[in-house]
Every structure is written in structure tokens, then in C-alpha cells.
Amino acid sequence: MAAPISRSGPEPGAAPYGNFPNYSRFHPPEGRISLLPQGLLRSLFPGATRPLLGLDVGCNSGELSVALYQHLLGLQDSSSSPEPPGADKELKLLCCDIDPELIRRAQQSSPFPASISFASLDIMDPGAREPFLSSFLQRFGRSSFDIGFCMSVTMWIHLNHGDGGLLEFLALLASLCTFLLVEPQPWRCYRAAARRLRRLGRHDFEHFRSLRINGDMAESITRILTQECAMELVCSFGSTSWDRSLLLFRSTTAHPQGSD
Numbered sequence: 001m002a003a004p005i006s007r008s009g010p011e012p013g014a015a016p017y018g019n020f021p022n023y024s025r026f027h028p029p030e031g032r033i034s035l036l037p038q039g040l041l042r043s044l045f046p047g048a049t050r051p052l053l054g055l056d057v058g059c060n061s062g063e064l065s066v067a068l069y070q071h072l073l074g075l076q077d078s079s080s081s082p083e084p085p086g087a088d089k090e091l092k093l094l095c096c097d098i099d100p101e102l103i104r105r106a107q108q109s110s111p112f113p114a115s116i117s118f119a120s121l122d123i124m125d126p127g128a129r130e131p132f133l134s135s136f137l138q139r140f141g142r143s144s145f146d147i148g149f150c151m152s153v154t155m156w157i158h159l160n161h162g163d164g165g166l167l168e169f170l171a172l173l174a175s176l177c178t179f180l181l182v183e184p185q186p187w188r189c190y191r192a193a194a195r196r197l198r199r200l201g202r203h204d205f206e207h208f209r210s211l212r213i214n215g216d217m218a219e220s221i222t223r224i225l226t227q228e229c230a231m232e233l234v235c236s237f238g239s240t241s242w243d244r245s246l247l248l249f250r251s252t253t254a255h256p257q258g259s260d
């Protein structure tokens with residue numbers, strides 16, 4: 001299920017999918033994690049009696065996925081300490097990324113292999129996505145995830161797949177997840193990404209100049225999710241130091257606590 005990524009050529013900085021090899025050095029997980037309240041998972045799923053299922057889309061090399069897992073379960077921030085007994089029964093996290101090399105690194109360094117699975121997947125490829133996601137969900141007798149994470153990914157989907165792709169992506173996440181945490185990139189990041197590509201002598205992103213969804217991206221994504229995807233905004237956890245907001249949505253149609 002490896003996605004077709006070419007790493008040949010003299011342009012390592014281009015990262016056309018946002019597949020930067022050292023992303024977490026520039027945007028460390030702590031900047032996001034510190035905005036999320038302690039005990040968030042328990043407050044969203046009081047009295048959950050079976051493992052909660054999470055989906056992290058665009059996980060890069062996994063640093064944020066691991067930090068989210070630790071934070072949500074209230075584990076000490078130490079990748080060297082073993083997972084406490086029982087933790088793997090509380091939350092199972094499926095993390096995917098289009099870049100197989102990033103996934104290989106995530107797998108190699110994962111401190112919690114029993115609870116966090118990393119896999120190479122282009123989430124926009126229905127032929128690969130559907131069997132992959134349903135086989136994971138079926139293992140737990142489920143048809144949806146309790147919580148999804150879409151952290152600094154919307155811009156890359158939007159630039160590579162256009163307005164239609166962004167709408168399709170958000171509708172997909174809304175249909176798959178009871179709760180959804182989204183960190184949208186603001187519009188100025190789109191300009192910076194396009195500039196970076198031009199400086200490297202590459203063609204513009206195919207869709208950049210024709211995007212009609214533009215401007216205040218947090219507002220647009222909130223509008224799409226709430227008006228077109230049957231979700232409601234539960235909370236905005238504020239903005240990171242690099243001015244990206246963390247928005248939590250809940251499905252208005254899914255049953256609570258993953259009771260599907």
C-alpha cells in the first residue's frame with residue numbers, strides 16, 4: 001500500500017505533500033499538546049468500556065501521534081518508559097501518511113507498537129483507503145473512529161486536490177469520526193508553500209491559483225464541517241505560537257462513545 005513518492009532529484013525542500021523529513025523540529029508537538037486540556041479523552045468519553053479508536057491522518061514520522069497518545073492517556077512524557085499495563089486497552093491509534101519513508105521511521109521509533117499502528121496510505125485514494133480502514137475497524141468490531149486528528153494537513157490536501165478535494169476530505173473525516181480535532185493552516189502558509197516551490201524552480205501547485213475557498217481557512221473549514229458535514233464545533237483550544245488554531249468538532253449524527 002506504499003504511496004508513490006519520488007525522493008529523487010535535488011529538491012528535498014519541496015516536500016509537495018508537506019512530507020518534510022524533520023517537521024517536528026520546526027513545529028514541535030508540545031506547541032499543540034500544551035493547548036489540549038488534561039483529561040480530554042475522559043471528558044469526551046466518560047465511562048468508555050472498550051478501547052477508543054483514533055485516526056491520525058498525515059502523521060509524518062509520528063512524533064505528534066506519540067505525543068497525542070501520551071497526553072490523552074496522561075502518560076509520562078518519556079519514550080523510554082514502557083507502556084503502563086492496561087494503557088493499550090484504552091486507546092488504539094491508527095496513523096497514516098502518504099510518504100512510506102516517513103512511516104518507516106515512525107515504525108522504527110514507535111515506543112507503543114501495541115497501541116499505535118503506522119501505515120503508508122494516501123488518504124485521498126479510495127481504492128487503497130477503504131479496504132485499509134475497514135480492516136482496521138473490523139478488528140474491533142467497529143465501523144467508525146471515536147476521534148480523528150487532522151493536524152496541519154488540510155492545506156496539503158487542498159493544494160494537491162483543489163477545493164473539491166478539500167470538501168471530499170473533510171466529508172470523509174466527518175463520516176469516519178465521532179470527534180475530530182483539526183489544525184488548519186492559515187492562508188499565508190499556502191502562499192509560503194507556493195513561493196517555496198517556485199524558488200525551487202518547480203511548477204506551482206496545480207490548484208493554487210484557482211482555489212475559491214481561501215482567506216480565513218479556520219473559518220472556512222468550520223463552515224464546511226458544520227454546514228455541509230453534520231458536525232458541530234465543540235471547542236477552540238486557542239492558537240499555537242505559530243498562529244494555527246486547534247478546533248474540536250463532534251458529529252451530530254454519530255452515537256456517543258463509539259457505540260456503533
Ligand SMILES: C[S@@+](CC[C@H](N)C(=O)[O-])C[C@H]1O[C@@H](n2cnc3c(N)ncnc32)[C@H](O)[C@@H]1O
Pocket residue numbers: 017018019020023024027057058059060061064096097098099102121122123124150151152153156157
Ligand atoms: C505538515 S505535515 C504534518 C505532520 C503532523 N500531522 C504534525 O502536525 O506534526 C503534513 C503531513 O501530511 C501528509 N500528507 C499529505 N497529503 C497526504 C495524503 N493524501 N494522505 C496521507 N498523508 C498525507 C504529508 O506527507 C505530511 O507528513
